Amino acid sequence: MTESVREMVTKRRGNRKPKADDVIPKAPSGKKRGRPPGQYAAQLALQELMYTHPDKEKVINEVFRAALDEDHKNQAACLKIVTDRLIPISGFEKLRGSNAIQINISTVGEPKVSGTVIEGGDLAEIEDDAD
Numbered sequence: 001m002t003e004s005v006r007e008m009v010t011k012r013r014g015n016r017k018p019k020a021d022d023v024i025p026k027a028p029s030g031k032k033r034g035r036p037p038g039q040y041a042a043q044l045a046l047q048e049l050m051y052t053h054p055d056k057e058k059v060i061n062e063v064f065r066a067a068l069d070e071d072h073k074n075q076a077a078c079l080k081i082v083t084d085r086l087i088p089i090s091g092f093e094k095l096r097g098s099n100a101i102q103i104n105i106s107t108v109g110e111p112k113v114s115g116t117v118i119e120g121g122d123l124a125e126i127e128d129d130a131d
Helices: 005-010 039-052 056-068 075-086 089-096 120-130
Strands: none
């Protein structure tokens, strides 16, 4: 009997969370999850080609030229490429020393509230005075 994903998720297994195999259906036989075999090797080959290509400086100069050209149709994409390479976010995270988000809210002393309490009848008088 096959169960739907919703039934597997709602099925209680004590006080612990369900296992990944219970929530995510298994891949059909013969198929694997994740990247296809050989993809990492292809990425390394492409990276090596980019580092050793004789025209790599020409490509970099063209990206910079497009990023600085106000009328270029791909200026935004080139600016993002240049910015991501020149100012990577991970560098700021390393300087900060932690990856956690911290929010600190602090006050100094007791807040001072001044004014008078307005009752229902007094409110109409104040609105008339404001007009």
